[in-house]
Amino acid sequence: MSSAPIGVFDSGIGGLSVLRHLHRLLPCEDLIYVADSAHAPYGDRSPHEIQARAEEITRFLTGQGCKLVVMACNTATAAAAGTVRAASPVPVIGVEPGVKPAAMATRNGVVGILATRGTLQSAKYGHLVNRFGREITLISQICDGLADQVEAGQTTSPATRSLLRRYLAPIMERGADTLALGCTHYPFLIPLIREILGPGVTIIDTGGAVARQALRQLREENLHPDTQRHGGLSVFTSGDRERVARQMEAFWEGAADLHPLPSIAPPAIPFQAEKISPPA
Numbered sequence: 001m002s003s004a005p006i007g008v009f010d011s012g013i014g015g016l017s018v019l020r021h022l023h024r025l026l027p028c029e030d031l032i033y034v035a036d037s038a039h040a041p042y043g044d045r046s047p048h049e050i051q052a053r054a055e056e057i058t059r060f061l062t063g064q065g066c067k068l069v070v071m072a073c074n075t076a077t078a079a080a081a082g083t084v085r086a087a088s089p090v091p092v093i094g095v096e097p098g099v100k101p102a103a104m105a106t107r108n109g110v111v112g113i114l115a116t117r118g119t120l121q122s123a124k125y126g127h128l129v130n131r132f133g134r135e136i137t138l139i140s141q142i143c144d145g146l147a148d149q150v151e152a153g154q155t156t157s158p159a160t161r162s163l164l165r166r167y168l169a170p171i172m173e174r175g176a177d178t179l180a181l182g183c184t185h186y187p188f189l190i191p192l193i194r195e196i197l198g199p200g201v202t203i204i205d206t207g208g209a210v211a212r213q214a215l216r217q218l219r220e221e222n223l224h225p226d227t228q229r230h231g232g233l234s235v236f237t238s239g240d241r242e243r244v245a246r247q248m249e250a251f252w253e254g255a256a257d258l259h260p261l262p263s264i265a266p267p268a269i270p271f272q273a274e275k276i277s278p279p280a
């Protein structure tokens with residue numbers, strides 16, 4: 001089992017920002033990545049739709065023999081971590097906006113969070129803010145369309161720059177000294193964000209923390225292989241493979257083989273015959 005792959009998924013290629021930390025920290029592990037590009041962005045979808053996608057993808061990954069599943073998507077974690085964990089035979093790690101590390105990092109107590117509509121409107125985010133955001137001024141900014149810009153490879157275009165300027169304006173106006181990226185697509189925008197914010201603002205990307213958590217979990221369960229070999233990467237997508245191949249070229253250093261994502265039906269609910277008592 002320790003030589004089994006780790007499964008990672010996102011609505012599209014955003015989760016590669018988490019995958020690169022996993023690959024750096026756990027170079028011997030085989031990785032399977034699912035880009036659910038046919039259903040991206042998740043940010044505008046209902047929690048119900050996201051749960052169905054997340055459960056189906058987790059079924060696929062565990063069917064491939066994965067020993068651990070990483071939901072490399074804040075929106076999917078917010079909507080579906082509970083149901084996915086309940087149904088998965090292997091441990092599931094999710095990602096959530098870095099409210100806690102941001103609250104610890106801020107010096108002036110003003111923090112900005114960028115995330116999707118789905119994430120920021122979720123009950124899970126409300127709990128996170130109640131737990132870790134009470135002592136700080138938190139500006140939670142919904143970033144409609146921003147993940148799409150990254151999906152389209154537009155990480156430096158004028159359109160992305162003006163969208164980011166608009167979303168960062170309220171955060172800058174309040175004088176935030178810390179910004180947490182609550183969507184796994186956004187780390188690919190760090191150079192542009194840094195250019196707009198200037199050098200004084202701490203930017204928090206939780207990808208590294210997620211990789212460290214994966215390592216801890218594997219060690220705890222004795223599932224981390226003790227080997228010098230180099231792990232491989234297989235990518236599956238529900239979307240257009242040529243597009244994903246181009247995205248991989250832009251966002252991933254290294255080789256990967258690319259496959260279509262098969263659809264996996266939910267397990268049948270066992271039929272329970274109703275007991276009919278004989279007439280007295």
Ligand code: DGL
Pocket residue numbers: 010011012014015040041042043044072073074075076116119147182183184185
């Ligand atoms: N990368 C995802 C996240 O972390 C989802 C973006 C989207 O599909 O809207 O939230």
